[in-house]
Amino acid sequence: MLLDTLIHRASLPCPQVGPGQALQLLEQHYGLGGTLQSLGSQQDLNYRVDSDRGRFVLKICRGEYAAIELHAQHAALAHLQAHASVRVPKVISTLAGEQLLSLTVAGQAVHLRLLDYIDGQPLTHLPHLDRGVIEGFGRLCGQMSQALAGFTHAGLARTLQWDPRHALELIRHLLSTLDNVPQRAALERVAVQVEQHLRPLADQLPWQAAHMDITDDNVMWQRDTQQHWQVQGVIDFGDLVHTWRIADLSVTCAALLHHAEGDPFAILPAIQAYHALTPLQPQELQALWPLIVARAAVLVLSSEQQQRLDPDNTYLLKNAEHEWEIFQVALSVPFELMDAAILACVGTSLAPLASEGFAPLLPSLVGREFALIDLGVLSPHFEAGNWETPGIDQHLLQQAAAVHGLAASRYGQYRLSRTLPDCATEPETFALHVELHAPQGTAVQAPFAGTLRSTTDGGLCVHSAELNVRLWGVKPALQPGAAVLKGQVLGEAGGPLRVQLCRVDLEPPLFCTPSRAAAWQALCPSPATLLGLACDAEPELDPDALLARRDASFARSQKHYYVDPPRIERGWRNHLIDMQGRSYLDMLNNVAVLGHGHPRMAQVAARQWSLLNTNSRFHYAAIAEFSERLLALAPDSMDRVFLVNSGTEANDLAIRLAWAYSGGRDMLSVLEAYHGWSVAADAVSTSIADNPQALSSRPDWVHPVTAPNTYRGEFRGPHSAPDYVRSVEHNLAKIAASKRQLAGFICEPVYGNAGGISLPPGYLQQVYALVRARGGVCIADEVQVGYGRMGHFFWGFEEQGVVPDIITMAKGMGNGQPLGAVITRREIAEALEAEGYFFSSSGGSPVSCRIGMAVLDVMDEEKLWENAQVVGGHFKVRLEALIARHPLVGAVHGSGFYLGLELVRDRQTLEPATQETAKLCDRLRELGIFMQPTGDYLNILKIKPPMVTSRRSVDFFVDMLSKVLDEGL
Structure with a gap:
């Protein structure tokens, strides 16, 4: 019976009521005339009404919907108007004082309602949402949950296809509508995973009234004077139902995956904002990701079915592409990883591993001292860009092992060698393993009992119900599939040995991005206990605490770039590198003309400092x-x-x-x-x-x-x-x-x-x-x-x-x-x-003079003036091409490596695009580029990079600039 009801409700096409008929109904029942504009919907028919009495929304749904469900929506709107800080539509009564009309139009039984119109715009069309907007969605969802917590109505006890309690039944039924075999197989796998994760949690999840559609379609936004998006109101209460409380947030998060640019971790600020306002119970946090994935699956299947029923519905056609995008993003990471990420983002951690009970992995080396090699951003082993040499980390470990006998890397260290210059995405720099260099033939034994497996990349895995240890560089003494006992010899080290632990049955990466480090670290803890080796990286200074120290001691009129600046401790050529190993293209540093970290500067300065540095009143040749x-x-x-x-x-x-x-x-x-x-x-x-x-x-x-x-x-x-x-x-x-x-x-x-x-x-x-x-x-x-x-x-x-x-x-x-x-x-x-x-005490000092001459020498030897002409010329041509494509670009000034891109809202009035320029610079930083506004109106990008800047870097900058302008500011 439940499945029949779901199938029936999920199979209803939109009512067929044309604009002329709708105008007649408005005149007859509301005394309204005006113009109509069709608004998109999956199963309802919505018209925007522009009349001399204002703007309204005419909603027409099929008569199969129970009237009590619509009355429940009206009651919820009245409740929220009294109890919520967010604006929701008001119901407009007919001339006869009714809020709901049930009638027959052209042989169709329909329900008709009129609501006031909330100005603003949905954000569906924006490919990228900044963190503030994502937090805003989560906060709004929390506010709505709080306001609806005490609301009850008999019409909420309904069978709804969007209610996640029925998602698995609906998915399995609608699979038959999908012709694409690989897509169908993926959805079948999803259904199994969702069921496995939700079954033990379902009975523990708290219930309440839920909006179930706080999405980029149904939240109205407007920009304020600073061009920041502000919520104007929430519309469309058609999915209101009594269900699990966490379902509301799962719907919102699933919609946000459309703007995640392939990264599901982008939704975490929404979860943090919701949790800060409406704390989630542990079982809700565990259920959240499975519900998000289930929502994504229902979206694509429901859309496929509705397109068959209503092939001319342009709203459906527009939404189908981004709904499949949501599903693909949801599938791009393991369930376990997102579970760990959700817990980490609200400050909850997994229980630590027991420190006792493991047999040593390398029994013959217990008590031996390893040389722990620093491969991080500040490592003294790295200079003059040598970290870009392929295999540099292994080379350094081999060198150390040759001297000390034993060498090891550090777990949880951000590796400088894995930085990626001119890249819009984070590099995978965080080490989730330890690499050891030990003598050939060193015995490797099982730290716990389990089953021996082969990994897809040629390693070995000892698998147990609680823990897995993954090994590379072992010559196995046993066949895959063999049961192994704790302490049993697995084989011997045949070269560099990599060791990784994992709590779940996955094949994790050896390195992950900084934004995913907390989640992966929870799943892949340090193998230090197995190794008997204190090989964990030193904890990084808390960036917020360090910034607070700066503000407490360094005069605050000496401003820093960005509200939450990355900590920069290293540079190379035209890039700056943060403590997580991310390279930022430096487009504003006209001090470092030769680029950062130039070896000639280090050599000349060190040489002259070793000889003399004094003031210019002494007599020396350099001055x-x-x-x-x-x-x-x-x-x-x-x-x-x-x-x-x-x-x-x-x-x-x-x-x-x-x-x-x-x-x-x-x-x-x-x-x-x-x-x-x-x-x-x-x-x-x-x-x-x-x-x-x-x-x-x-x-x-x-x-x-x-x-x-x-x-x-x-x-x-x-x-x-x-x-x-x-x-x-x-x-x-x-x-x-x-x-x-x-x-x-x-x-x-x-x-x-x-x-x-x-x-x-x-x-x-x-x-x-x-x-x-x-x-x-x-x-x-x-x-x-x-x-x-x-x-x-x-x-x-x-x-x-x-x-x-x-x-x-x-x-x-x-x-x-x-x-x-x-x-x-x-x-x-x-x-x-x-x-x-x-005189100037240090102006013209021997060190300064020698460095000044070295700068001139390098500029000549490396042909940097020529580079400014050639690459700078290419740069200006590429920037000028943006004028035809992006209305916000008013003009390109300058030449060489001193260029200005002026942003205006109107090319006739030249109204400065001040707020847009600030947002552009913040977004460029997210994409790995440092840029700041300048000019009296702060609407100009003053582009003055090191003179070693390459054509590749120029193209990356312009491509990212164009991307951000395409996203909409």
């Missing part, structure tokens, strides 16, 4: 040699160098030189620019992104001129130089009128803070002439854009065809070593002597 190298790169008119520690110090000193040489103090600077943090450098900095009070806190000796931004400035296009020069003329006139002497003009020759926008042609020629005519000096701030980064020019001012009076630089000069410089003419340099002598 003269480096100064000569810098002057050789500068215009011929320049013949003096100052060496300092940073760009801030360089710009501060340049301003002091301008004051000393001109006799005045008044400076012109460009709006929206940044020049440093010292008193003088900050004074001429006007970027509100760096200092929100910048425009209101300038001292009276600073005169900002209009930013010559040819893309979004007051005047646009390549012929706007005269218009922007008028702002300079106006400020010069004000200074002259006040009878004050102009000191100078400071400007980036390429508009770096705005993403590398070229100044309008001729701008600096005209401004420099005006400034010099008033006795001022012209300062070119090349800290960001100079030193070959732009590709086609070594100095940014070359693009404008001018020669400044003072050049400032820093950043890449030392590849991370504190190093800056001011280059100028002798008469300007010597003007400072009237105010006393100048």
Whole structure:
């Protein structure tokens, strides 16, 4: 009888009521006119009604549905309006005061209802949901469970195809609708697994009223002013039923698998959010994943059946593809792994293994000391990228064994050798095994009684009901299938021996991703007890605690990237590596021009430190040699160098030189620019992104001129130089009128803070002439854009065809070593002597000078300027191609390895896409890329990677950027 009812209910097609008939019903029973828009549904017919009285939803279902079930839905809506914080639809009464109409339309018995409309949009169409939205679904599901906990109604005692209590019966019946043999076989296996997991739990699961459809289709969302999604309400109570409480969360999680991009672990934040609000009982946690898989199976089978009954239902056709995707994602991991992951995510762990009772795996080595080899991210064995050498871990273990006799790796260590540069997914770096190097012929014995098996990858397994030990590198003395006793010899080590424990009858990987480490570690605990060896990796510092320590001791105005930043302790070339061995493409580090971890830098610094490091008032060769190298790169008119520690110090000193040489103090600077943090450098900095009070806190000796931004400035296009020069003329006139002497003009020759926008042609020629005519000096701030980064020019001012009076630089000069410089003419340099002598204690130190020269050498030897031209040119072409594909991309600025991608909401008004840019950067981080917003509106990606960046890295960056833009921000 139950199966007959399920089959009947699952076999009902949508009612056939056309828009004209629906309008007649609305006019007759509700006094409403207007326009209709069909809304998707599997078995009901839904119309959106737009009328002069507002917007509504007309719901029509088949008359076979019992009226009491619909009354139960109405009662639940009223209950939730009184008891829940989330909005739900209101039922609109007919002209006669009825909430439900049961009538016959075109020979069909139907029930008709009218509900108010909840504005917003479902998120079904979004391929990716961020963690906040996933948590929002889980929190909403918990809120609904809490609000419905006390609700009862006779209409909830219904037989419903979506009730998971009936899932197995429905799956087995509907299998016949599936023609695809492999798919049918997969569903049959699923049914068996679900039954095995649920049967011992079913009688222990708590019951209550459940919505059963809190999914991406039925939750309405809207973006707030920060472009974050906020819940507006929950619709569609058609699946309301009295069932297991945990069923509601299982439905929600199954729907989220559609947005998981193949990774079922993506749903864990929803479970955490639900559990934090509505704590789940242990048996509910154990039942959750089987119920999710059962839901996925019912979805695909029900969809297949409904398509046969209603082949013209476009809603069904659209949903079918993503329902099969949900099912495939659900099948992609073992039940046991997801069970462990769910327990771990709510802070529940499996019972520890008994520490007693095992026979030693290697009896002849008991008490012998092993050399434990560090293969982690900070291992001293790794340098200059040697971890990328195939087989490096085994080589290091072999070397150690040759010296010490015995060597072993560490269980639970994140292996640096397994990092994957330019990869959007996490690498499998977490070691779930131990590798031992012992003498040939070392006896290996069974640590417990069991059955000997062969693994699919050529290893051996001792299997028991409670535990499995998997071994590789053993020459077996027994045949697979043999029963073995505790302590019985299995064979002898014939080379490197790998050992792995597993609590369940699976073939786990030897390595897993960091996000899956907690779950796999619960299933595959350390084999240390079997080995008698303290081989577990040192526990990692809690990242939250470490961040709290930073905030407690390090001045918080010194901000860090990202709200929850990964801990970065290693780098190589154009990648940074976190403590779990994940490589991040570094697209914002214009300090490390040679890339991270360059061996020449280490060698030069170590050599010079071993000899001498002192201040520049001592006499040593390096300071003269480096100064000569810098002057050789500068215009011929320049013949003096100052060496300092940073760009801030360089710009501060340049301003002091301008004051000393001109006799005045008044400076012109460009709006929206940044020049440093010292008193003088900050004074001429006007970027509100760096200092929100910048425009209101300038001292009276600073005169900002209009930013010559040819893309979004007051005047646009390549012929706007005269218009922007008028702002300079106006400020010069004000200074002259006040009878004050102009000191100078400071400007980036390429508009770096705005993403590398070229100044309008001729701008600096005209401004420099005006400034010099008033006795001022012209300062070119090349800290960001100079030193070959732009590709086609070594100095940014070359693009404008001018020669400044003072050049400032820093950043890449030392590849991370504190190093800056001011280059100028002798008469300007010597003007400072009237105010006393100048020195910088560590600016121009022997170490800094040697490193500075090594940077120039490597840039030349590795052809990094050429790389900036060629690869940087390819980079800009690929970025420009995004403009035609993605409306959010407004423009691409810059050249070489100093590029700016400006994001706008409207290409006519140029409204900055500030919030979208922030979300884009956060999403890129998830995909393995470091990028940050810049500009006064924080809507520009300022792309300034190390100059060793490869074409492969460029293509990866642009591909991921396009992917995120496709996902929708």
